[in-house]
Amino acid sequence: VLTEHSVAELRKRIQRWRAIDQKVALVPTMGNLHAGHIALVKHAHQLADRVVVSIFVNPMQFGPQEDFAAYPRTPDADKLQLAVAGTDLLFTPEVDEVYPGGMDKVSRVEVPAFDGILDGASRPGHFTGVATVVSKLFNMVQPDVAVFGEKDYQQLLVIRRMAADLSMPVQVVGHPTVREADGLAMSSRNQYLTKSERAQAPLLRRVLSETGVLLRDGNKDFADLQTQALRRLTAGGFRPDYVEIRNADTLAPAGAEDARLVVLAAAWLGKARLIDNLPLDLSVPQDRTFVLSQPETVG
Numbered sequence: 183v184l185t186e187h188s189v190a191e192l193r194k195r196i197q198r199w200r201a202i203d204q205k206v207a208l209v210p211t212m213g214n215l216h217a218g219h220i221a222l223v224k225h226a227h228q229l230a231d232r233v234v235v236s237i238f239v240n241p242m243q244f245g246p247q248e249d250f251a252a253y254p255r256t257p258d259a260d261k262l263q264l265a266v267a268g269t270d271l272l273f274t275p276e277v278d279e280v281y282p283g284g285m286d287k288v289s290r291v292e293v294p295a296f297d298g299i300l301d302g303a304s305r306p307g308h309f310t311g312v313a314t315v316v317s318k319l320f321n322m323v324q325p326d327v328a329v330f331g332e333k334d335y336q337q338l339l340v341i342r343r344m345a346a347d348l349s350m351p352v353q354v355v356g357h358p359t360v361r362e363a364d365g366l367a368m369s370s371r372n373q374y375l376t377k378s379e380r381a382q383a384p385l386l387r388r389v390l391s392e393t394g395v396l397l398r399d400g401n402k403d404f405a406d407l408q409t410q411a412l413r414r415l416t417a418g419g420f421r422p423d424y425v426e427i428r429n430a431d432t433l434a435p436a437g438a439e440d441a442r443l444v445v446l447a448a449a450w451l452g453k454a455r456l457i458d459n460l461p462l463d464l465s466v467p468q469d470r471t472f473v474l475s476q477p478e479t480v481g
């Protein structure tokens with residue numbers, strides 16, 4: 183797969199496509215690609231003429247005690263998968279290319295509307311790191327459309343809000359979470375699980391689904407539902423960080439009148455901090471879940 187490491191070369195390539203009016207999609211990743219990422223790439227192909235995938239493990243979004251150094255890096259396997267998926271261009275910059283003056287004094291992008299709560303509270307500075315690097319990637323690639331996984335639900339809202347607040351001319355598209363056969367959301371961090379933890383891990387999704395069923399049944403005692411879910415996770419060997427029922431669009435605590443809800447969870451299992459979520463629209467009788475994606479132009 184065609185690979186560029188420098189912003190200057192990346193821009194030259196993209197300029198050639200722009201010159202003939204081709205539409206460009208970006209799929210930002212941190213590599214160690216799995217079927218969830220490949221689904222994003224395939225979706226991007228439906229939305230644009232050209233698909234750029236970036237692989238950059240962004241130090242700015244990791245806390246000092248987090249797994250930046252240990253984060254799995256598998257460049258050869260990634261390239262092979264991207265070639266098979268038909269990626270037009272892979273952009274893999276070094277840290278110095280993205281942060282030439284270092285990270286300490288770099289200008290930052292903050293998204294207070296969605297930071298400071300949930301994962302923003304548990305991981306201080308994380309979403310500033312995400313918003314900063316994604317805004318830099320948007321400026322480097324200048325894509326028409328960018329595709330992100332819905333597994334990182336809060337991240338998707340952060341990026342969509344950033345693009346809207348800062349008038350970035352890019353359509354931010356969400357793609358439903360891709361799961362293993364037993365329901366576990368695909369994630370690079372699943373590799374941190376031991377064999378027995380891997381067998382316990384699908385409980386996270388199960389607890390979210392059961393909470394979803396109770397919500398569909400009309401249960402509005404959100405605090406009690408959250409407590410029950412936390413108990414189930416703890417009993418199943420997790421160290422839960424949070425289980426929260428929120429308004430799907432604002433992430434404010436769910437109100438009794440809200441129809442669009444999302445149940446979000448983060449929980450440690452051994453060395454892995456797993457996250458998952460269940461969006462549901464109570465105004466739609468049949469469908470269990472809805473897709474956060476905006477209406478899309480396909481073709």
Ligand code: PAF
Nearest residue numbers: 210211212240312315334
């Ligand atoms: O979701 C990720 O892999 C990262 O947070 C992203 C969006 C590539 C930014 O570094």
